[in-house]
Amino acid sequence: MHVRRPATLASLAAELGVSRTTVSNAYNRPDQLSPELRRRVLETARRLGYPGPDPVARSLRTRKAGAVGLLLTENLSYAFRDPAALGFLEGLALACEDAGQGLHLVPVNPEREDVAAVHRAGVDGFVVYSVPDDDPHLAAVLSRPVPTVVADQPIVDGVDRVGIDDRGAITALAQRLIALGHRRVGVVCMRLARDRNDGFAPVERQHAAHFHVQRARLAGIADAFTIAGVEWSRVPVVERFDHSTASGASAAAQLLDSDPQVTALVCTSDILALGALAEAKRRGLRVPQDLTITGFDGIPDGERIGLTTVRQPVLEKGKAAGKLLLGTVDPTRPREITLETELVTGATAAPPRTAEERWFGP
Amino acid sequence: MHVRRPATLASLAAELGVSRTTVSNAYNRPDQLSPELRRRVLETARRLGYPGPDPVARSLRTRKAGAVGLLLTENLSYAFRDPAALGFLEGLALACEDAGQGLHLVPVNPEREDVAAVHRAGVDGFVVYSVPDDDPHLAAVLSRPVPTVVADQPIVDGVDRVGIDDRGAITALAQRLIALGHRRVGVVCMRLARDRNDGFAPVERQHAAHFHVQRARLAGIADAFTIAGVEWSRVPVVERFDHSTASGASAAAQLLDSDPQVTALVCTSDILALGALAEAKRRGLRVPQDLTITGFDGIPDGERIGLTTVRQPVLEKGKAAGKLLLGTVDPTRPREITLETELVTGATAAPPRTAEERWFGP
DNA sequence: ATGAAAGCGCTAACAC
DNA sequence: GTGTTAGCGCTTTCAT
Numbered sequence: 088m089h090v091r092r093p094a095t096l097a098s099l100a101a102e103l104g105v106s107r108t109t110v111s112n113a114y115n116r117p118d119q120l121s122p123e124l125r126r127r128v129l130e131t132a133r134r135l136g137y138p139g140p141d142p143v144a145r146s147l148r149t150r151k152a153g154a155v156g157l158l159l160t161e162n163l164s165y166a167f168r169d170p171a172a173l174g175f176l177e178g179l180a181l182a183c184e185d186a187g188q189g190l191h192l193v194p195v196n197p198e199r200e201d202v203a204a205v206h207r208a209g210v211d212g213f214v215v216y217s218v219p220d221d222d223p224h225l226a227a228v229l230s231r232p233v234p235t236v237v238a239d240q241p242i243v244d245g246v247d248r249v250g251i252d253d254r255g256a257i258t259a260l261a262q263r264l265i266a267l268g269h270r271r272v273g274v275v276c277m278r279l280a281r282d283r284n285d286g287f288a289p290v291e292r293q294h295a296a297h298f299h300v301q302r303a304r305l306a307g308i309a310d311a312f313t314i315a316g317v318e319w320s321r322v323p324v325v326e327r328f329d330h331s332t333a334s335g336a337s338a339a340a341q342l343l344d345s346d347p348q349v350t351a352l353v354c355t356s357d358i359l360a361l362g363a364l365a366e367a368k369r370r371g372l373r374v375p376q377d378l379t380i381t382g383f384d385g386i387p388d389g390e391r392i393g394l395t396t397v398r399q400p401v402l403e404k405g406k407a408a409g410k411l412l413l414g415t416v417d418p419t420r421p422r423e424i425t426l427e428t429e430l431v432t433g434a435t436a437a438p439p440r441t442a443e444e445r446w447f448g449p
Numbered sequence: 450m451h452v453r454r455p456a457t458l459a460s461l462a463a464e465l466g467v468s469r470t471t472v473s474n475a476y477n478r479p480d481q482l483s484p485e486l487r488r489r490v491l492e493t494a495r496r497l498g499y500p501g502p503d504p505v506a507r508s509l510r511t512r513k514a515g516a517v518g519l520l521l522t523e524n525l526s527y528a529f530r531d532p533a534a535l536g537f538l539e540g541l542a543l544a545c546e547d548a549g550q551g552l553h554l555v556p557v558n559p560e561r562e563d564v565a566a567v568h569r570a571g572v573d574g575f576v577v578y579s580v581p582d583d584d585p586h587l588a589a590v591l592s593r594p595v596p597t598v599v600a601d602q603p604i605v606d607g608v609d610r611v612g613i614d615d616r617g618a619i620t621a622l623a624q625r626l627i628a629l630g631h632r633r634v635g636v637v638c639m640r641l642a643r644d645r646n647d648g649f650a651p652v653e654r655q656h657a658a659h660f661h662v663q664r665a666r667l668a669g670i671a672d673a674f675t676i677a678g679v680e681w682s683r684v685p686v687v688e689r690f691d692h693s694t695a696s697g698a699s700a701a702a703q704l705l706d707s708d709p710q711v712t713a714l715v716c717t718s719d720i721l722a723l724g725a726l727a728e729a730k731r732r733g734l735r736v737p738q739d740l741t742i743t744g745f746d747g748i749p750d751g752e753r754i755g756l757t758t759v760r761q762p763v764l765e766k767g768k769a770a771g772k773l774l775l776g777t778v779d780p781t782r783p784r785e786i787t788l789e790t791e792l793v794t795g796a797t798a799a800p801p802r803t804a805e806e807r808w809f810g811p
Numbered sequence: 812a813t814g815a816a817a818g819c820g821c822t823a824a825c826a827c
Numbered sequence: 828g829t830g831t832t833a834g835c836g837c838t839t840t841c842a843t
Contacts, residue, residue: 093594095820106830111822120828138594143514143571144820146505147835153569154553163546167539177529183556184525187563189570190554191516194546201549207515208551209505209571232455232500457836468814473838482812506836509819 094137103131114140146209154189155179155412156210158228160218161197165330169358170386171401172216175238178405179214186413195224202227212412214238219281219297236412238404240299249407249424253300254307256397256428260381261311261353263395263430268438269351269379270317273342274308274324275335275363276301276355285334286341288326290319304355304383323349327359335362336369339380343370350379350439357382357389357396364392364435375437385431395433400426456499465493476502508571516551517541517774518572520590522580523559527692531720532748533763534578537600540767541576548775557586564589574774576600581643581659598774600766602661611769611786615662616669618759618790622743623673623715625757625792630800631713631741632679635704636670636686637697637725638663638717647696648703650688652681666717666745685711689721697724698731701742705732712741712801719744719751719758726754726797737799747793757795762788 100107105128112119113128120128132139146152157179159166166172183190188211194204205227212234218225220241228235229243236247264272279288279296296302309319325342327334338359339352343366352367354360360382364374372378375395382389385398407424462469467490474481475490482490494501508514519541521528528534545552550573556566567589574596580587582603590597591605598609626634641650641658658664671681687704689696701714701724714729716722722744726736734740737757744751747760769786 096822097820107821108823108831109829112829115822124828138592139568140822141509141820142569143505143508144835145569145822146571147503147509147820147837148822150835152505152571153566154571156551163542164539167535167542173529173535177526180525180529180554183554184558187556187558187566189518189556189566192542192545192552192554194549194551196546196549204515204549204551206501207504207507209508209514209516230500232498458838459836469837470815470839471813474813477838486812502838503836506819507838509821510836510838512819 094135096137096140099128099132099135099137102135103128111140143209152209152211153187154191154210155183155409156191156193156205156208156213156228158193158205158213158215158218158224159195160216161195163192163195166216169330170388171356171384171399174401175216175405175408178402178407179409180405181402182406182409182413186409188413193224200224205231212236214408214412216408217298217300220299221281221297234412236408238408241297242299247411247422249404249411249426250300251399251404251426251428253303254310256399256430257304257307257353257355257383258310259430260383260395260397261308263432264351264353264379264381264436265311265315267379267436270312270315271346271349271439272312272322272351272353273339273346273349274305274322274353274355275338275342275359276305276324276326277330277359278328279326283328284326285328285337286326287345288324292326293324301355308353330356330358332358332362332365335359336366337362339363339366343372351436352378352380354380354382357384357386357394360394360396360435361388361392364394374435377440379436379439381436385429389433390431393434394431395436396431398429398431400428456494456497458499458502461490461494461497461499464497465490473502505571514571514573515549516553516572517545517771518553518555518567518570518575518590520555520567520575520577520580520586521557522578523557525554525557528578531692532750533718533746533761536763537578537767537770540764540769541771542767543764544768544771544775548771550775555586562586567593574598576770576774578770579660579662582661583643583659596774598770600770603659604661607783609773609784611766611773611788612662613761613766613788613790615665616672618761618792619666619669619715619717619745620672621792622745622757622759623670625794626713626715626741626743626798627673627677629741629798632674632677633708633711633801634674634684634713634715635701635708635711636667636684636715636717637700637704637721638667638686638688639692639721640690641688645690646688647690647699648688649707650686654688655686663717670715692718692720694720694724694727697721697726698728699724701725701728713798714740714742716742716744719746719748719756722756722758722797723750723754726756736797739802741798741801743798747791751795752793755796756793757798758793760791760793762790 096110100110113125180190191210213228215237217239239250293305313319325338327338352363363380367374367378382394382396458472462472475487542552553572564585575590577599579601601612655667675681687700689700714725725742729736729740744756744758
């Protein structure tokens with residue numbers, strides 16, 4: 088610890104026999120007073136241990152906090168371990184840095200629903216990253232009289248947003264699989280609501296999902312397969328609450344156990360896909376010869392092993408969110424930024440084995 | 450964007466015909482007024498679009514910002530890409546979350562020396578993570594009348610600190626190499642000062658290093674080899690400004706080019722070691738048969754490939770820093786926390802090849 | 812249970 | 828150039 092004595096702008100002014108304005112100017116408008124006086128002010132400040140204008144008092148007066156609040160989903164640790172979230176965070180931090188704004192991570196304790204932290208945050212605006220539609224923290228943020236930008240989800244009327252075309256992007260990926268010949272597939276997705284459901288997610292649950300992104304990705308896959316003549320309600324979708332490779336692995340296991348005939352596993356994130364790959368390996372299934380596995384996001388670990396996936400510009404997304412919030416106040420509000428994605432042709436997708444091959448080898 | 454109408458506690462009180470105190474109590478001390486009145490206050494607040502007490506005004510009054518400032522080294526992007534820094538960040542964020550405190554990332558633009566951001570941050574204390582001795586931002590932080598904790602470096606008199614025994618930890622690692630038979634080694638280290646020096650770092654530069662951690666690690670290696678009879682000034686030490694695998698690779702290349710006889714590369718971070726491994730592979734050198742390579746930190750990527758290194762508890766370090774700052778104000782200040790490290794026996798260290806083996810194979 | 816008074820520490824017109 | 832005036836919006840004794 089390291090603490091100093093109190094001393095205010097007023098006491099400094101008194102000591103110097105000048106007005107508070109003059110002292111204030113010495114710090115904020117050096118050109119408004121003689122260099123000599125300024126020197127004297129700063130000198131006396133040092134002598135008295137005056138640390139300069141109190142940032143909170145200044146904020147109150149100027150109505151500017153100089154910081155952006157960031158609301159992250161549930162568990163912070165997951166966020167810090169999810170490369171996509173990290174990329175976003177980095178981009179946002181970069182944008183804030185450029186603008187000289189602080190980035191205030193709002194403490195969201197997953198245990199207690201502590202909305203108070205949102206009200207306590209001295210910030211000029213909020214960025215909300217990927218939370219469920221019904222998140223109470225989001226509601227608290229929206230009740231604050233400051234600009235807000237949502238990244239990814241949810242889509243809120245009248246609130247700026249930056250995201251991607253989740254539905255279209257994954258449709259393209261699914262079409263690729265269909266072109267390869269896959270018809271019997273399984274899907275692994277992330278949590279669809281705030282309640283934990285580690286297991287199959289029937290169509291009703293898919294449609295009622297509180298997470299727009301997952302809802303859109305499932306819909307995108309459904310779009311493609313439906314057109315290909317596959318009845319969507321028959322496609323098994325397994326949901327996992329925790330976003331981890333362990334989840335991906337167990338979901339893949341559940342899927343493969345329930346229907347050993349699936350030829351492809353479509354995962355709605357690379358993390359899940361990485362887990363599915365591990366499970367396939369554990370079972371002695373070769374990818375892509377025996378099983379096709381795809382992801383979504385385009386994280387480095389996925390790229391390294393040649394995962395077939397959709398790459399989204401996470402860093403750019405973070406930057407865009409920051410710029411949207413901090414940028415010139417374009418009167419054309421609300422605004423929505425949709426970033427481009429890219430289909431990544433990796434090495435984890437191939438035509439399905441024929442029934443014959445399944446029995447007699449390739 | 451999403452902005453609401455202004456309305457203050459005072460205007461609400463006026464509208465209701467009650468005092469400001471009552472309205473304040475409705476928010477902060479529900480037990481201080483009748484449920485009925487409270488209901489009316491909150492109801493009217495909603496009707497008037499009053500968003501609740503302004504956090505900045507409250508902070509000014511209570512002298513509590515509800516947030517911890519975090520000062521990170523130079524380039525934010527490096528921090529977000531360095532697993533060790535990330536682990537620290539996660540731990541700190543967790544500690545803040547536990548205490549219901551926000552985490553305010555101070556924008557430190559590496560270009561301009563914008564110390565102002567430190568003065569603008571409305572926080573109750575600072576955590577400074579691994580900055581050079583002479584960092585102006587650190588000076589600015591210390592000039593603020595709030596408690597401060599330094600993580601890793603620098604060591605500042607009278608300021609709390611949390612770190613590890615860098616010198617002792619790496620000495621143990623070096624002794625291991627010596628026991629294996631290594632005498633002719635090269636060292637790859639991170640930047641030693643704020644000026645860029647991508648090349649050899651003579652002993653003088655090592656001693657004058659502005660980064661305590663690097664200084665200590667080099668000294669620790671020197672300790673071991675000196676005792677083993679190796680003259681330290683003859684041990685080539687290559688420095689790299691950027692902390693990346695690319696740096697590790699190029700430093701390894703420089704070292705191997707200048708002295709092809711070295712049998713081991715001691716790197717002061719896992720990231721650098723990973724780069725060195727890549728370079729060794731590129732040259733067709735087998736690790737550890739042809740070349741021993743060691744790191745420092747114990748990051749996941751290193752563990753995955755079996756890197757011989759020192760593991761430090763980065764997450765715990767972050768938590769400890771947070772707790773030190775936020776915890777009970779123990780009068781026994783200043784305090785210093787030194788966390789335990791662990792020597793990780795990986796698969797990248799082995800006895801050096803004999804001269805004979807070098808020519809005729811193992 | 813409710814109200815009156817007194818600032819928290821600072822900045823921004825505007826006047827001198 | 829420098830000072831005067833007027834709050835920014837809130838919390839908190841201390842009375843009532």
